[in-house]
Amino acid sequence: xxxxxxxxxxxxxxxxxxxxxxxxxxxxxxxxxxxxxxxxxxxxxxxxxxxxxxxxxxxxxxxxxxxxxxxxxxxxxxxxxxxxxxxxxxxxxxxxxxxxxxxxxxxxxxxxxxxxxxxxx
Amino acid sequence: xxxxxxxxxxxxxxxxxxxxxxxxxxxxxxxxxxxxxxxxxxxxxxxxxxxxxxxxxxxxxxxxxxxxxxxxxxxxxxxxxxxxxxxxxxxxxxxxxxxxxxxxxxx
Numbered sequence: 001x002x003x004x005x006x007x008x009x010x011x012x013x014x015x016x017x018x019x020x021x022x023x024x025x026x027x028x029x030x031x032x033x034x035x036x037x038x039x040x041x042x043x044x045x046x047x048x049x050x051x052x053x054x055x056x057x058x059x060x061x062x063x064x065x066x067x068x069x070x071x072x073x074x075x076x077x078x079x080x081x082x083x084x085x086x087x088x089x090x091x092x093x094x095x096x097x098x099x100x101x102x103x104x105x106x107x108x109x110x111x112x113x114x115x116x117x118x119x120x121x
Numbered sequence: 122x123x124x125x126x127x128x129x130x131x132x133x134x135x136x137x138x139x140x141x142x143x144x145x146x147x148x149x150x151x152x153x154x155x156x157x158x159x160x161x162x163x164x165x166x167x168x169x170x171x172x173x174x175x176x177x178x179x180x181x182x183x184x185x186x187x188x189x190x191x192x193x194x195x196x197x198x199x200x201x202x203x204x205x206x207x208x209x210x211x212x213x214x215x216x217x218x219x220x221x222x223x224x225x226x227x228x
Contacts, residue, residue, distance in 0.1 A: 035217075037165075037217075044208065044219055044220075044221050044222050045157075045165065045208055045210070045219040045222075046219070047215075047216050047217035047218070047219070050215065050217075057215045057216075059216050060216070093164055093165070097212075098212070098217070099215075100153075100212075100213070100214070105153045105212050105213055106212065107153075107155040107167070107170045107171075107210070107212045108155075108167070108210075108212075108217075109167050109170070109176070110167075111164040111165055111166075111167075112164065113163075113164055114164055
């Protein structure tokens with residue numbers, strides 16, 4: 001069974017840093033593009049970042065502050081978040097999928113349960 | 122960025138009703154559209170991808186249609202488990218963008 005388990009969220013002050021993790025199991029992690037999507041309290045879904053074999057992609061709102069990475073030997077996806085702002089407060093979900101290759105595009109088919117990041121003084 | 126506009130924002134319906142939700146893209150996304158269902162406190166759940174392909178395990182009362190810029194999610198006979206918020210998403214290009222959501226409520 002495919003499983004994604006997000007962790008690392010918490011309360012952080014504005015300007016602070018946090019690293020989120022997403023532990024994957026039940027599939028060949030290294031074969032898949034992975035993404036992060038967030039949801040502010042009571043709001044809709046917002047794509048944050050995707051990592052592919054050929055590179056990384058970021059939403060304008062986080063570019064230069066957030067870094068997505070992965071460790072295929074540990075089946076784990078990461079999101080390093082620096083210079084955090086109040087507007088980064090959200091539940092962060094890792095998701096499997098993303099990108100377009102050889103004429104086909106890939107959607108986020110499996111999601112973790114999410115981890116809550118609260119940026120507040 | 123491609124803007125995704127969903128309508129209605131809220132929908133009140135009864136058990137057994139047929140309901141439809143519309144999603145409009147600001148430019149063509151071919152068929153690269155997905156629909157998700159989200160319940161309070163839970164992660165989104167994939168229902169449909171590539172406009173009309175039902176994800177494994179999703180009941181056949183859900184269906185999707187459209188192409189280009191106009192898309193529809195239909196539920197043929199609303200069941201108690203279907204009361205939730207639904208989102209469309211384009212994945213044809215980055216940044217991925219989502220509709221603002223449609224909350225399906227009990228009438």
